[in-house]
Amino acid sequence: MRKNIRLFGFLAFTALILSACATTEKEKVLDMEQVRVEIQAMEDAYAAGEKAKDADAVAAYYSDDAISYSRNEQPLSGKAAIRANIANNIANDTTENYNVYKVVDLFAEGNIAVEIGSWTEFDSSGNEKDNGNYMSYFQKRDGKYICVRDMSTTTSPVKSGM
Numbered sequence: 693m694r695k696n697i698r699l700f701g702f703l704a705f706t707a708l709i710l711s712a713c714a715t716t717e718k719e720k721v722l723d724m725e726q727v728r729v730e731i732q733a734m735e736d737a738y739a740a741g742e743k744a745k746d747a748d749a750v751a752a753y754y755s756d757d758a759i760s761y762s763r764n765e766q767p768l769s770g771k772a773a774i775r776a777n778i779a780n781n782i783a784n785d786t787t788e789n790y791n792v793y794k795v796v797d798l799f800a801e802g803n804i805a806v807e808i809g810s811w812t813e814f815d816s817s818g819n820e821k822d823n824g825n826y827m828s829y830f831q832k833r834d835g836k837y838i839c840v841r842d843m844s845t846t847t848s849p850v851k852s853g854m
Contacts, residue, residue, distance in 0.1 A: 735793035751775035
C-alpha cells in the first residue's frame with residue numbers, strides 16, 4: 693500500500709510538472725494606444741528629418757532589408773538605396789516645403805504592425821501643396837518597431853508630360 697501511495701504521489705507530481713511545462717504562455721495583449729504613439733513618433737521623426745534635410749534621420753525609419761515603393765519610381769531595395777534616394781531628393785529640393793504624417797488606421801499583432809496613414813505637404817507659409825496616403829509594414833526588432841515595407845500615393849492628378 694505504501695508503495696502505491698508513493699507511486700501515486702510520484703505520478704501526480706510528474707503529471708503536474710508536465711502539465712505546467714505544456715501550458716503555453718498566453719500571448720501578450722498589445723496596448724494599441726501605445727503602439728499608435730510609438731508609430732506616430734516614428735512618423736514625426738521622419739518628418740523632422742525631412743525638414744532638417746537630414747537623410748540619415750529619415751533613413752533611420754527603415755530596416756536594412758526594407759523595400760520602399762514610391763510614386764512613379766521603381767521600388768528601392770535596402771536601407772542604403774532608400775537613403776541614397778532620400779539624399780538625392782534633399783539635394784535637389786530648393787523649397788522650404790515640409791510634410792506632416794498622420795496615423796489614420798493601425799493593425800498590430802505580436803511583433804507586426806501595419807499603418808495606414810495620410811501625408812500633407814505644406815509650403816513655408818503653411819499653405820497645403822499636396823497630399824496623399826501611405827501604408828507602412830513594421831516589424832518589432834530589438835524591442836522597437838522598424839519599417840520593412842512602405843508604399844505611398846498622392847491624391848493629385850497625374851500631370852501631362854510625366
